[in-house]
Amino acid sequence: MIKEEEELVRTKVKRQAMTDYLTPSVQNIKPSGIRRFFDLVNTRKDVITLGVGEPDFITPWHVREAAVYSLERGKTQYTSNAGLPALREAIGQYLNDQFQTPYDPASEILVTVGGSEAIDLALRALIVPGDEILIPEPCYISYSPITALGGGVPVGIETFAEEKFKLKAESLQAAITPRSKVLILCYPSNPTGGIMTYEDWLPIAKVVEDNDLIVISDEIYAELTYGTKHCSFSAMPGMRDRTILVSGFSKAFAMTGWRLGYACGHPDLIAAMLKIHQYTVMCAPAMAQYAGVEALTRGLEEKDRMVDAYNQRRRLVVKGFRDIGLECHEPEGAFYAFPSVKATGLTSEKFAERLLEEGGVAAVPGDVFGLGGEGHLRCSYATSVSNLAEALDRIGGFVHKLKQG
Template sequence: MIVNEQTTGNNKKMTSYLAPLVQQIPPSGIRKFFDLVGDNKDIITLGVGEPDFVTPWHMREACVYSLERGMTSYTSNAGMPKLREAISEYLDTQFDTKYDPKDEIIVTVGGSEAIDLALRALIVPGDEILIPEPSYVAYSPIASIGGGIPVGVETYAKDQFKLTAEALEAGITPKSKVVILCYPSNPTGAIMTYEEWLPIAEVIKKHDLIVIADEIYAELTYTQKHVSFASIPDMKERTILVSGFSKAFAMTGWRIGYMCGHPELIAAMLKIHQYTVMCAPAMGQVAALEALTNGLGEKDRMVESYNQRRRLIVQGFREIGLDCHEPQGAFYAFPSIQKTGLSSDLFAERLLTENKVAAVPGNVFGPQGEGFLRCSYATSVTQLNEALERIGNFVYKLQKEG
């Protein structure tokens, strides 16, 4: 029987076999937009959240050497013991969060798997998942797939997109169970200080909520050191800390992340991990261990380079006439394009087609992102300068049209 993409032999559409929930989930707004870019070499891309650095050589070499030695088997489900020990020491010394490598850490297939594991282990259908917006595009779909109900919590440019206790409190109902915190923030670059976390912690304790703290950008802060939510008093036991090697160590394609938390929560998530992926790739774990053992210097140099570009792009947007709060973490600027009168979608589409710059419309990160544009500055200074010139020309053209 010949089956095409649309129907089976009895003219039944193949999509009818799919779960309705999956059919309702839209594709990633970021990937959908950048499919338009294709292989066009004339386009400058400020969109995908990926370092422009190559993984440092000694980390790649550690992987190659492990392959030459035949290290191609499964590791422990939770990850190589030496890597878990290194993660434990790293988090303790860098972010004042101490976890037992034996039963409080799992090495995952990127931070994305860790978030999925946490939500699948926690959600009972109908539970509400509180997500400060603008937010990373994957949180709401993953929560929905698990039967949860994502609930956006508003943050604002006037507050530098920081979460407030008042906004969090306003979003809580008797069905609220989990809060997802992503600071430093994708897409806004916002961070939270110790003092700003304290009232958030009080609300979470008051309503007996569980926290998934996505701290994948923890190392990428510029004006002050990252404060892990798990380090706030009384928050470690109710926090699942998620991080990884993709952003800080330029290891996106290696897909090595980790999650840390209370032993009982970690044990439950390990069961799901065992039955879905077994373990993270052994050679990637070897490279990650090398990163923590000998790669902190390269990490610091990359962060300093991002800081230079951060200052450049913020100043550039302001000179163009676009309001742009100063991102203090991650590697994204989130300028307002409201003065142009265009929607985020239309601005991004016209900027791409007319001036050959690709950036992400802010509304893909939730309703609070409408009127903004996410621009990654994880690209060369030369590219950033050219992109700013093109954006400036585009904005000037819009002003003349108006």
């Protein structure tokens, strides 16, 4: 009888396909909307791409040389799990000098494999299944999937072009429930280029404190602001211990492929993240860390030159879209424009697909970035002025053809 019952159980749970072995959280995640769209790009020739969120600059030579020199000296072993002491010290000094956010290198800074790992570590350390994670949208596409993988419930908060895509305290408060635990921020914003000032943060900080929230502040674009200096949320009164500041080297220092980031915060939170980090990736690549030290200590002039170039391109692109007849709020940070295509009568996805097919320009449909993204297009201006000028000409021709019917 026992053997028959065991056989019955085995029969009931027998899986019919390999996907049956996967966890529901993985099965339920949709593939990246950006990746799906750019699979189409690979089928076309003579396409100008405005979709890649990556600097077109090469990592400065002396930063590359620092990595090569580390290899020549045989620095190929594991580093401390938390990262090279010299790099953590450089990060602490840099953040204090640039953004007035001091952190103790010994206990409050963790070096990670890109800023993306830092966000994942923070969420995994904080989420209890069922916790609600508040996410202003449109936003970087990874926040919601990472939240779901950790057992959390992503809750989008819509922001609007007429308000420069700023998070408003009343919208945040309206989204809060007894299960709300974490607020994820990304300013300067990917994909909108929106920023938040000290005055903008004050009411947000009050809501955070009143509702006992923890904040993950993704500040990967902090250096890329135009006219208004970046204000870190962790620098707000009373927010330092409630905030995990996440950043890295990818955008400002043109080091996307190096996969080097960091997280800063209260020692208890960083210690928890470190435990996950040491059992998963061990440490960030040693040669990338040596390059990071060089970038922070002797690479600021190159960083500033790149920012100046982005600013020139930003002005060109915003004026270009407006001349074409597409509304475009002025991005004050990052390197993206987020023009509205609503006047054409097409959805974001249909506009992007037809622009690629008929105009030879690739951009990302805004709907993949969540609430408030529909009706917009994300266009990266981290490419050459000549490419941008040609892309604007093609977009203008495409829009004119749409208006002609």
